[in-house]
Amino acid sequence: MTARIADLGEGITLDELRLATRNHGMPLEALRYDVTPAGLHYLLTHYDIPFAEPETWRLELPDQIISLAQLRELPQVSHTVTLECAGNGRARLAPRPISQPWLDEAVGCATWTGTPLAPLLGDVPGDAVDVVFTGADHGLDRGVEQDYQRALSVAEASRRDVLLAYEMNGQPLLPQHGAPVRLIVPGWYGMTHVKWLRRVEFSTELFRGFQQAVAYRINGEPVTRIQPRALMIPPGFPDFMTRHRTVEAGHTTLSGRTWSGLAPIIRVEVSTDDGLSWHDAKVGPPPERYAWQHWEYEWVAKPGDYVLSVRATDADGHQQPVDQPWNSQGMANNTAQRVPVTVRS
Numbered sequence: 001m002t003a004r005i006a007d008l009g010e011g012i013t014l015d016e017l018r019l020a021t022r023n024h025g026m027p028l029e030a031l032r033y034d035v036t037p038a039g040l041h042y043l044l045t046h047y048d049i050p051f052a053e054p055e056t057w058r059l060e061l062p063d064q065i066i067s068l069a070q071l072r073e074l075p076q077v078s079h080t081v082t083l084e085c086a087g088n089g090r091a092r093l094a095p096r097p098i099s100q101p102w103l104d105e106a107v108g109c110a111t112w113t114g115t116p117l118a119p120l121l122g123d124v125p126g127d128a129v130d131v132v133f134t135g136a137d138h139g140l141d142r143g144v145e146q147d148y149q150r151a152l153s154v155a156e157a158s159r160r161d162v163l164l165a166y167e168m169n170g171q172p173l174l175p176q177h178g179a180p181v182r183l184i185v186p187g188w189y190g191m192t193h194v195k196w197l198r199r200v201e202f203s204t205e206l207f208r209g210f211q212q213a214v215a216y217r218i219n220g221e222p223v224t225r226i227q228p229r230a231l232m233i234p235p236g237f238p239d240f241m242t243r244h245r246t247v248e249a250g251h252t253t254l255s256g257r258t259w260s261g262l263a264p265i266i267r268v269e270v271s272t273d274d275g276l277s278w279h280d281a282k283v284g285p286p287p288e289r290y291a292w293q294h295w296e297y298e299w300v301a302k303p304g305d306y307v308l309s310v311r312a313t314d315a316d317g318h319q320q321p322v323d324q325p326w327n328s329q330g331m332a333n334n335t336a337q338r339v340p341v342t343v344r345s
């Protein structure tokens, strides 16, 4: 039950284009913001956006059913968190796994406000293995009809920073981002942050739902935490169709953001010669552990054609690859970004 792989050289299909128009990326110039405005944050919805009314919405928890008003009375916590789709970079693979065709832009960093999940789990049954999260959206994938569901181990679900979030950047969640309540699991790829959350329950077996056991796998293993990545705000100005950049000669500050759901970022390097040589960028502190960090690099640009690139390294020595390793679902592709530019005098 694997997704189709495009024939070598096969162009983007109308099915992929339809997904791409529903699920937009974050324009890379929005890397300028510490906190991504909601309308610029990327979006990924597998099925339809459910119509949920805050007044009648109920969340089934292991030992109670709770309304939004009741949830809002519980202790309130906010976390600024980088969310990235595990499929980010998929469309650059050759051959291309057919799914949502992301390039580099399936990312955003928002401030999520809600209440911690852990106290609401109550007494954990001794035989509980997983906590299963069910969204209100429903559909078919590769012939399997399903509610959107994901699970976390009891230990991971009990982390203090795992939230039932009802606000994004200080506003009630927008319909497309999971209104009225979604799960936030700082550090994990997007698929775990279940939107339109309806039910939270214990499972005495490892959860084998479609989005866990079939989708979101890389080389037979489940996809979990976000690999290190840095992205650059494309400098200068773009050509409308190709996005090729024109930059004025002279001092140019290249900048962007970096993040990792694994070990903290310890280094960001920039290349202006398509990966032949690398130079350390200055990296700012993370405002919070899982929020993205600013980086910048001073470039004295001389007239000519260049490919700019940036790569991050974390404290465990994970470094973004320059050449793309391939996997059949196009997951966790953190290959270093390349930005072709022409410097004019």
Ligand SMILES: Nc1nc2c(c(=O)[nH]1)N[C@H]1C(S)=C(S)[C@@H](COP(=O)(O)O)O[C@H]1N2
Binding pocket: 041, 042, 043, 044, 045, 046, 047, 083, 084, 085, 086, 134, 135, 136, 137, 148, 176, 177, 178, 189, 190, 191, 192, 193, 194, 195, 196
């Ligand atoms: N219920 C539900 N939750 C979901 C999804 C979904 O399709 N249905 N998509 C997941 C995926 S794959 C990603 S990357 C993130 C995207 O969150 P966003 O649209 O708020 O950016 O939501 C996750 N949560």
Ligand SMILES: [Mo]
Binding pocket: 044, 084, 085, 086, 087, 190, 191
């Ligand atoms: Mo995703």
